[in-house]
Amino acid sequence: MKKLFRILIALSITVLFLSCGQKATTYEAKEALSKHLVERYGEEFEIGYMGKRSDGKEVWYEAEIYPSKYVGTPKERDKYYHRRGTVNIKKGILGDRLGFVGDTYGKVKINESAEEFYEKKLKELFGNNVLQVYDIKFNRILKDYSFENIIKIWKEEGVRLTIIGGIYIFGRVENDEDREWYRKQIYEFIQFMKETGTFEYVDLGINVIDERSLTEYFEKNKWKILEAKQKYKTSSEFIAYRDKIFKEAEKEFKQMSQEDKKRKINSYLKFNFTSENMIKNKDNGYSVIYHTGLVSSKFIDSEPRARDIKKREYNKIDDVNLLNTMKILYDEYIIREDKEIVEI
Incomplete structure (x- = not known):
């Protein structure tokens, strides 16, 4: 018995020695x-x-x-x-x-789920050429990542759903009538978000991008716009030069099929379209012609950094303000001259 005990002790010490470290x-x-x-x-x-x-x-x-x-x-x-x-x-x-x-990949699944959820309505309002980029906050591990399920859990369990991000619409704005059309469509999208219960905590930028920026001509020549920013003394001259680049891309754009346009949009790295990177890499923004920021009242109340933002309930079209993005970009994203900013 003692011999067996000694053997067990020896084995235990050996295992401990081998395992240690x-x-x-x-x-x-x-x-x-x-x-x-x-x-x-x-x-x-x-x-x-x-x-x-x-x-x-x-x-x-x-x-x-x-x-x-x-x-x-x-x-x-x-x-x-x-x-x-x-x-x-x-x-x-x-x-x-x-x-x-x-x-943390669940965050990507939630963002993709939101894209699927809003895609049909966005296409109905703005056409096929739309790029959605989100950074949605929803602190929950899920088995079902459908956005309908996310909304259900939010309403039933109180897990806050905060929708942050940007929607990029490739289109054309050439006159006041075009701008009014976009303002109306954006208003209709806000009403859809309200109807689906997803406009409570929202910080969402909607950007209208000139569709001619999808051409290879624009891609190869946008550096000229960066140089022009240093050359011209007023934002009006700067915008006129930018528009000249767009016009020179017109011929190529007319030859693009819908498949070509979609392929180009899908080739973009969405990471470069996040709000932080759009500011850091300003050349990404020179094709954005109009911008509006949709910030809900509850988001403003919950976010200390947003409390200086004017609250809008978006119950009327007049609450949707479109800013001429080029005039803002001309001033390095800092609005120094109010007269240079056009609100409609």
């Missing part, structure tokens, strides 16, 4: 994360470089992730579709072991 490897962490993503989203993911992170209390592995189906497409390079995957590391007397596995 054992590390949870990046390979094991990647395997755990890959399995987790397939189980949660039902598809394979690409997992980038996995590094170890710490906040002083916990340690975890972290890597950039995006769906494998996007490999070889513009979305592979688009940070809009990239998120983070994490695998916690638990430390014990027997060494490290993998703990909780999580990810």
Whole structure:
């Protein structure tokens, strides 16, 4: 009996010695994360470089992730579709072991769900050439990512749904009648958001982009607009030069099929159209001709940085103000001369 006891003690010490200092490897962490993503989203993911992170209390592995189906497409390079995957590391007397596995890709699923939800109405109001870019806040892990389910959970459980982002409409504004038409269509879209209960916490920019910016001519010559900004002394001269570039792109635009236009829109990296990047990379904005910011009253009340914004209930078309974006861009996104800003 004593001999057996000594053998068990020896085995325990051996196991403890072999286990002590054992590390949870990046390979094991990647395997755990890959399995987790397939189980949660039902598809394979690409997992980038996995590094170890710490906040002083916990340690975890972290890597950039995006769906494998996007490999070889513009979305592979688009940070809009990239998120983070994490695998916690638990430390014990027997060494490290993998703990909780999580990810933030649900945010992309929510954004895409919103795009699907609003797409039909946007096409009905503005045509086929629309680009939606969202950064929606909804703090909940879901099994059903349909926007209808998100709205249902919000209403029933009080998990706040905050819709932040931008909608880019490729069209043409050549006179006051065109501007009034866009204002009316934007108003109708707001009413749709109200009807669907999604206009409570909203900070949404709607931008009208000259459709001729879809041409290769404009893409190759937009740098001239950047140079012109330094050359001309007034925003009127600057805008006239920008419009000249658009007119020179007219012939090519007329030869584009609807399929060509859609292909061009789908080639854009949505990450470059987020509000932060539109400001940082101003050349993205020189094709935007009119802009309006839709900010709901509840959002203003809930966001300290927004409290200086004038509240509008959008119960009438007059609440929809369109700003001449070029006049704002001419002043480096800072409105220095009120007379240069046209509100309609």
